[in-house]
Amino acid sequence: MTFISYTVAAITLISLGLYAIFTQVHFLKKIIAINIVGHGIFLLLVTLSKKAGPQNPDPVPHAMVLTGIVVAVSATAFALYLCRRIYDSSGRTSLPEDDTEEVKIR
Amino acid sequence: MNPDLAHGLSLSLIAQVALPLLFATSLIFLKRKLRGIIILFFAPIITLSSLTLPFYLSYTDIFHYSIGEWSPPLGIGIYLDGVAALFICLTALIFLTSTLYALVYLEKKKSGNRYFWSVWFILWGSLNALFLSSDIFNIYVTLELATLAAVILVAHSKTTTALMAAMRYFITALIGSMLYLLGVALIYAQNATLDMALLAQQIDSSGLNIAAFALMTVGLLLKSAIFPFHFWLPPAHGNASSPVSAILSAIVVKATFYLILRLWMGPFEEIIPHSAMYFMGLLGCFSIIWGSFQAIRQTDLKQIIAYSTVAQLGYLFLFAPLMAIGAHTFALNAVVYHSISHAFSKAALFLAIGNIVYVTGKRNISSLGGIRTHMQMSVMAVALASVGLIGLPPSGGFIAKWYFIKGAIEGGSYFWAIIPLIGSVLAAIYLFRLLEQTMRPANESLDIKLNKLPLKLEVLPLILSLISIVLGLFASFPLSILNKGL
Numbered sequence: 198m199t200f201i202s203y204t205v206a207a208i209t210l211i212s213l214g215l216y217a218i219f220t221q222v223h224f225l226k227k228i229i230a231i232n233i234v235g236h237g238i239f240l241l242l243v244t245l246s247k248k249a250g251p252q253n254p255d256p257v258p259h260a261m262v263l264t265g266i267v268v269a270v271s272a273t274a275f276a277l278y279l280c281r282r283i284y285d286s287s288g289r290t291s292l293p294e295d296d297t298e299e300v301k302i303r
Numbered sequence: 304m305n306p307d308l309a310h311g312l313s314l315s316l317i318a319q320v321a322l323p324l325l326f327a328t329s330l331i332f333l334k335r336k337l338r339g340i341i342i343l344f345f346a347p348i349i350t351l352s353s354l355t356l357p358f359y360l361s362y363t364d365i366f367h368y369s370i371g372e373w374s375p376p377l378g379i380g381i382y383l384d385g386v387a388a389l390f391i392c393l394t395a396l397i398f399l400t401s402t403l404y405a406l407v408y409l410e411k412k413k414s415g416n417r418y419f420w421s422v423w424f425i426l427w428g429s430l431n432a433l434f435l436s437s438d439i440f441n442i443y444v445t446l447e448l449a450t451l452a453a454v455i456l457v458a459h460s461k462t463t464t465a466l467m468a469a470m471r472y473f474i475t476a477l478i479g480s481m482l483y484l485l486g487v488a489l490i491y492a493q494n495a496t497l498d499m500a501l502l503a504q505q506i507d508s509s510g511l512n513i514a515a516f517a518l519m520t521v522g523l524l525l526k527s528a529i530f531p532f533h534f535w536l537p538p539a540h541g542n543a544s545s546p547v548s549a550i551l552s553a554i555v556v557k558a559t560f561y562l563i564l565r566l567w568m569g570p571f572e573e574i575i576p577h578s579a580m581y582f583m584g585l586l587g588c589f590s591i592i593w594g595s596f597q598a599i600r601q602t603d604l605k606q607i608i609a610y611s612t613v614a615q616l617g618y619l620f621l622f623a624p625l626m627a628i629g630a631h632t633f634a635l636n637a638v639v640y641h642s643i644s645h646a647f648s649k650a651a652l653f654l655a656i657g658n659i660v661y662v663t664g665k666r667n668i669s670s671l672g673g674i675r676t677h678m679q680m681s682v683m684a685v686a687l688a689s690v691g692l693i694g695l696p697p698s699g700g701f702i703a704k705w706y707f708i709k710g711a712i713e714g715g716s717y718f719w720a721i722i723p724l725i726g727s728v729l730a731a732i733y734l735f736r737l738l739e740q741t742m743r744p745a746n747e748s749l750d751i752k753l754n755k756l757p758l759k760l761e762v763l764p765l766i767l768s769l770i771s772i773v774l775g776l777f778a779s780f781p782l783s784i785l786n787k788g789l
Contacts, residue, residue, distance in 0.1 A: 293467065
């Protein structure tokens with residue numbers, strides 16, 4: 198039962214995150230959404246380690262989650278920096294929607 | 304293979320990853336003058352160590368090595384075959400020429416700093432790691448490392464447009480890696496292993512495996528800029544500084560294609576539905592046609608070349624329908640040779656166009672008039688690289704197209720034989736348009752002040768474009784390495 202509830206929670210997080218990535222335009226919201234997807238996947242991986250047995254869980258998914266968290270933190274840090282640089286140089290917090298707007302920035 | 308040789312090869316494989324990464328970290332601590340000299344000294348060493356790999360392959364077909372003697376499924380496996388060896392050599396050669404170019408170019412522009420060079424070599428090391436890895440989770444890590452490094456290099460040119468392009472690239476790439484990681488999690492849930500060779504033995508066509516296959520493929524497609532996911536590529540490649548554009552277009556986008564090739568012709572081969580292969584081929588066709596039309600429409604020099612990358616990447620995905628009609632060997636030969644030949648032509652084009660932008664200070668196609676007399680070698684490089692991209696004999700691009708068409712005809716499907724021909728005609732249109740402009744007299748109304756161009760910057764793109772031609776004359780050696788394990 199716990200296995201199923203954890204899996205459902207993970208899938209919910211992943212779908213919510215994916216939905217937000219495509220609907221939100223603000224950089225910060227997109228970055229947070231990507232992190233939510235990531236954490237959904239990590240939750241799924243941790244849940245998978247239970248399959249080996251309740252007494253001795255499988256360590257490989259744990260190692261994967263640890264590595265994944267490191268990757269996610271560094272990617273988030275750089276995305277935030279990039280976001281800050283764009284705001285400083287142009288005052289924008291979202292990507293241009295179409296070509297005409299893109300030309301204006303140039 | 305005798306133990307001494309195997310030991311030497313395993314050390315050499317580790318060096319492919321360790322040398323660039325060690326070098327990248329040490330560069331941070333060096334002063335400007337010393338840094339230039341050290342780079343000039345070490346970049347050729349890394350390249351030479353990469354170029355030895357094909358010769359090891361004359362003793363063995365495929366080489367597996369487990370890091371620290373921990374064999375899969377516990378440890379991480381490293382794996383070398385003909386395809387991996389060729390991609391590593393290609394990376395080494397393109398990186399070496401771009402490094403030499405960037406040393407002069409960034410010095411003139413006063414924009415090269417220690418972090419730029421660190422990230423540059425991290426990208427090199429992570430690409431090598433990606434080509435060698437046989438563990439799908441390890442591939443995720445190397446893929447993220449390569450993406451981060453590539454985005455940092457795009458953002459390095461610091462204009463608002465470049466920063467925006469970097470952000471668009473980064474968000475797309477992150478979504479791609481998340482989908483890939485989800486696929487990896489599902490694969491592990493179903494098969495309890497991450498090693499490609501082990502997966503190939505035990506994978507079955509259960510729903511979870513098919514879903515994982517689809518997620519991983521879509522994630523990688525997002526990163527390889529296939530139509531309709533190509534939107535991030537032209538701004539990112541067009542706004543980066545020229546040596547960066549050269550390596551991005553020549554190698555970095557092909558790294559994700561390489562993974563698709565490895566997964567489709569490796570563990571997933573038995574479970575891919577034929578409809579998916581044809582669909583992949585159609586996406587490739589759309590990329591070729593859409594990318595070429597956009598390239599014809601553009602007036603910005605670097606955007607033309609960037610859209611041309613979208614079109615040329617489309618050919619690579621024609622391997623899938625060729626697989627479906629049973630022409631495996633032709634498909635592999637065609638796409639790998641196309642990758643190699645395109646890498647040299649495209650790097651040459653970006654560097655040559657970089658020279659033109661450097662001299663005239665303008666990026667518009669109308670500023671090309673009259674420059675022919677000032678920079679003959681660069682214009683020559685553009686012309687030779689165009690021959691390679693269009694696929695005229697005797698260039699390497701011609702050999703690749705030959706294999707595409709021959710594979711399609713032997714498989715009995717004329718539709719897939721016509722696509723490369725249409726692509727060639729369209730490529731000829733946008734490239735001749737560029738060449739035609741260079742033949743015109745100078746446009747007086749633009750009032751262009753010409754900067755002086757260092758000779759080194761002129762020679763490097765010419766060398767690259769000559770290699771792309773020579774690849775067609777000496778195709779038997781790379782192809783013999785490629786077909787070793789088959």
